Amino acid sequence: MSRRLLALGFWGGLAVLGVLTGRPGVQADDLEQRTLVIVSGDRRQAVQVEVARRPADRARGLMERERLPAGAGMLFVYPREQPATGAFWMFNTRIPLSIAFIDTRGVIRAIRRMVPCDSERPADCPRYPAGVPFRMALEVNVGFFARHGITVGDRLLPASLP
Secondary structure (H helix, E strand, O other), rough: OEEEEEEOOOOOOOOEEEEEEOOOOOOHHEEEEEEEEEEEEEEEEEEEEEEEEEEEHHHHHHOOOOOOOOOOEEEEEEEEOOOOOOOEOEEEOOOOOOEEEEOOOOOOEEEEEEOOOOOOHHHHOOOOOOOOOEEEEEEOOOOOOHHOOOOOOOEOOOOHHH
16 A cells, blocks of 8 residues: 655654555545745745645655646645654655745745655655754655745745645
C-alpha cells in the first residue's frame, strides 16, 4: 500500500510523528481548492493549490500522480506547529518537487528540492527534513520557486491563507 511519511528524525530508532496511509479512491476533487498568493518583494505570484488538512490527505499527498499542472501545488496544513525535524519523503511520488516550509504567520522559512524515489522499499527513500519549525508545507513542481524569484523570507498573502 502507498504510504507518505512525516517523521521526526530517522525512520529507524527515533520517534515517528506519523506513518499515514492514504484513503483509497481519494481524488484531487475531494480536497479544498484555493488560490494562494505569494508576496516576493513587490511581486505577487498566484498558486492554485489543493489543501490537505486531514491526516489521510496529507499522507497521500501527490503520490501516484504523473504530472502537476504549471502554477499548481498542494498545501499541507497541520493543526499545530511541526518541529524542525519534521520531514517529507518521496515514496511513490513520480513528480520532482520543490517544497517550502511555512511558519504560522505565512512566512517561508525553508525551501528544499525533492527527487522521486523509485525504490519499492520505503526505507530506501531519502527524507527531506524541514530544518525549521513549520505549520504548512507547499509542494510545487521543481524549480517553481526559483523561476518566480521566491525565496526564504517571502510570505503568503494573509487573505489567501487557509
